[in-house]
Amino acid sequence: MPILKINDETIRQAAACIVKGGIAAFPTETVYGLGADAFNPDALALIFEIKNRPRFDPLIVHIAALNSLEKVVDLYLLDNDTRKKLDALTEKFWPGPLTLILPKQQSVPDLATSGLPTVAVRLPSLATARQLIALSSGVVAAPSANPFGCLSPTSAEHVFAMLGDKVEIILDGGPTQFGLESTVLDIYNKQPRILRPGCVPKEAIEAIIGPLAESQELNVSDGDQGALSPGMMKSHYAPRASLEALDLETLLITPVEDNIAFLFFDGASREKWQKKQRQSHDPHEAHKLLSIKVLSKTGNITEAAAHFFQSLHELDKPEITRIYAQFAPEEGLGRAINDRLQRAMK
Numbered sequence: 001m002p003i004l005k006i007n008d009e010t011i012r013q014a015a016a017c018i019v020k021g022g023i024a025a026f027p028t029e030t031v032y033g034l035g036a037d038a039f040n041p042d043a044l045a046l047i048f049e050i051k052n053r054p055r056f057d058p059l060i061v062h063i064a065a066l067n068s069l070e071k072v073v074d075l076y077l078l079d080n081d082t083r084k085k086l087d088a089l090t091e092k093f094w095p096g097p098l099t100l101i102l103p104k105q106q107s108v109p110d111l112a113t114s115g116l117p118t119v120a121v122r123l124p125s126l127a128t129a130r131q132l133i134a135l136s137s138g139v140v141a142a143p144s145a146n147p148f149g150c151l152s153p154t155s156a157e158h159v160f161a162m163l164g165d166k167v168e169i170i171l172d173g174g175p176t177q178f179g180l181e182s183t184v185l186d187i188y189n190k191q192p193r194i195l196r197p198g199c200v201p202k203e204a205i206e207a208i209i210g211p212l213a214e215s216q217e218l219n220v221s222d223g224d225q226g227a228l229s230p231g232m233m234k235s236h237y238a239p240r241a242s243l244e245a246l247d248l249e250t251l252l253i254t255p256v257e258d259n260i261a262f263l264f265f266d267g268a269s270r271e272k273w274q275k276k277q278r279q280s281h282d283p284h285e286a287h288k289l290l291s292i293k294v295l296s297k298t299g300n301i302t303e304a305a306a307h308f309f310q311s312l313h314e315l316d317k318p319e320i321t322r323i324y325a326q327f328a329p330e331e332g333l334g335r336a337i338n339d340r341l342q343r344a345m346k
Contacts, residue, residue, distance in 0.1 A: 003156050003157075003160055003172050004169060004170065004171055004172060005172050006026075006171045006172055006173040011128060012135060014035070015132055015135035016136075017168050017169050018035055018136035018137060019037065021036075021037065022036075022168050023043065024170075024171065025145040025156070025159045025163070025169065026128075026142070026170075027126060027171065027176055028062075028124040028126050028129045028142070029124060029125045029126045029176060029178055029199075030177075030179075030180060030181050030198070031144050031145075031152040031153055031154055031176055031309070032144065032153040032154065032155070032156065032158065032159050032176065033142030033143060033145055034047050034051065034142060034143055034167065035133075035136070035141070036142070037137040037140065038059075038062075038112055038139040038141040039108070039137060039139065040137070041111050044109060044112055047143065048111075050166045051143065051147055051148045052147055052148050053148040056115075057148070058112065058116060058119075059112050059120070059141040059142075060121070060122060060143060060182070061122075061139055062121075062122060062124055062129070062142050063121060063122075064123075064130045064131075064133040064134035065123070065134070066090060066123060069090075070105075071107075071139055072119050073102040073121060074102075077103040078102070078103070082187055085187050086102070088208050089185070089209060093200055093204075095124055095125035096199075096200065097122070097124075097125070097178055097182040097198060098122060098199075098205075099120050099121065099122040099182045099184045099196075100120070100121055100122065100184075100185055101185065101186035102118060102121060103117060103118055118186075118188055126177070128173060144181065145159045145163065146159070147163070149237070150162060150237075151309055151312050152181060152237060154179045154309045154310050155172075155176070156172035158309075176306075177306070178199045178306055179305055179306035179307060179309055180198055180199050180305045180309070180340070181196065181198050182199055182200070183196065183199060183200040183205070184198065185212075187209075191212070193212050194212060197335045198336050199336065201335070201336075203332060237340045238345075239313075239315070239316035240316050240318075241315070241316050241321055241322055242322045242323070243323045243325060243344045244324055245324075245327055245338070246326065246327065247326070248269050248273075251264075251269075251324060252272065252273055252276045253276075254324055256277065259321045259322075260321065260322045260324065261292065261293070261317075261320050261324070262293070262325075262326075263292075263293050263294075263311055263312065263315060264293070264295070265299065265326045265327070265328050266294065266295070266296055266298065266299035268299065293311040293314060295308060301329065301331075301334055305337055308337055312325075325341055327341060
């Protein structure tokens with residue numbers, strides 16, 4: 001199973017793989033995805049098998065162009081207000097990291113939507129991703145390219161480390177731009193609501209279509225059925241090591257033990273923690289602390305989001321038994337970071 005540097009020729013190879021019913025991993029602007037023909041139930045079943053993903057967790061369907069939306073969405077079921085919202089959102093955020101929940105066409109297999117009458121669909125902004133989709137089936141189901149519940153992959157190396165030869169082709173496009181998954185927005189209900197926080201902040205969406213319904217309680221337990229969207233499981237996005245997310249004041253008094261690691265939001269927080277450690281501990285006391293990572297030295301929320309999964313991959317080494325992570329500010333992309341941290345805690 002080769003990792004192939006992404007170019008026109010390797011994109012054609014990956015597209016041919018998808019056309020014949022295979023699975024190809026490829027980069028988007030958010031994370032790496034496992035691509036399969038969205039209209040091929042056998043290929044969709046293979047995605048669930050590779051990821052060990054429960055069948056009640058729907059997939060996101062990716063299109064190559066806006067005029068392909070009607071292939072998967074029954075636009076005639078939208079009332080005038082919802083259609084206006086759809087047009088405004090796609091004009092502003094597509095191509096881009098916004099997934100919309102809309103009524104599905106009957107031709108979309110139930111396996112892609114977990115039997116729901118709606119489909120999760122987005123138009124990615126990465127040109128090579130759109131090229132791959134256009135050259136294959138034109139509509140590609142592509143969940144994150146990782147075992148279900150594990151850290152999302154932001155590089156081809158992450159995909160290979162987690163899935164190995166289960167995937168026929170992995171296209172290597174380097175690190176992803178955003179490093180977090182898309183925002184999932186349900187606009188088919190009367191009042192739109194975010195089902196999964198992601199790269200498009202709530203504030204940006206509300207600036208286009210008005211207030212969104214509250215959605216803090218939209219979690220699905222491991223044994224529940226019928227998730228409305230990917231990323232709604234209470235336990236998800238988890239490293240192998242146990243993870244505990246805390247505010248800075250709690251981190252400052254957290255005991256330092258062997259084989260633990262720390263993930264700070266910004267450089268100032270790390271420096272405050274280090275100063276506290278120097279004051280509180282014998283300077284000769286040594287701990288087997290593998291690493292400390294900082295999401296953004298300057299506290300830039302976009303940079304922090306882009307580094308989030310990459311930093312957790314780097315900290316999640318076999319020697320590490322626990323990772324302590326600092327919550328981000330609860331605004332903008334910080335909500336998406338905190339959502340992932342809360343779901344990663346075991």
